[in-house]
Amino acid sequence: MAAHTTNYVATFIEVAEDCPVEHASEPPATEKPTIAALHYRLIAEQPYARTSDDVIFETHALRTGVPLDDAEAREAFFSKGQPCLRSSPLGKRYGWGIHHDAEGRVALVPRESEEYALLAADPALAHTRAMRSRRA
Template identity: 75%
Template sequence: MAEHTTNYTSTFIEVAEDCPADHAQEPPAGETPTIAELHYRMIADHPFQHTSDDVIFATWALRRGIDPSDAAARTAFFAKGQACLRASPLGKRYGWGVLSDADGRVTLVPRESEEYALLAADPALGHTRAMRAKRS
């Protein structure tokens, strides 16, 4: 059984073209953590420590009461393709770019920052955008 991955390497995921936030915003905390909140906490609190696969699986597992360290559940989860961080609300709604390093570990970059502008113009990186919230 082939394992799929959501990881990018040396790639910058820019915010979606229709992202309503002109400045990066922390997703609001709720009684039940949202996908955006879980993605934000995991990446912002631990920059360059997790891969996209780590973040996507842990979010899925936590929302279902599954231990994120359950290797069998992770293998089953990635046995089929999964949405990557391009589909995360962080880049679609909240104004965060996602930078993946050469090892696929991720960090957040606020869209209004100088770092974001430099990364968006860096020809040494792969470039893609977060998915649009609405079809054009």
């Protein structure tokens, strides 16, 4: 059974066309961390340390109590397709671009930053957008 992946390589996910904010913001802290808050924490605390698959699985594990180092659980999780970071609230709602480096590791880039403008204009990267919140 082939494993699915959410990883991109040398790709920049720009914020969604209907993202409601002009400046990137940290998702609010809640008693039970939201997917947005977990994605933010995992990526922002260690930029370029994790791949998209790492972030998606660790978010699942933290929300469900699965041990992070459970290789069988990870394999079972990725035996079905999983939504990639294009569907993350970070790019849809909170104004963060997501840069995947040449090894597929991810970092957050605030939409109002010079780095965002440079990455958005970089012809060496593949470009895609975060998914829209609403249909056009």
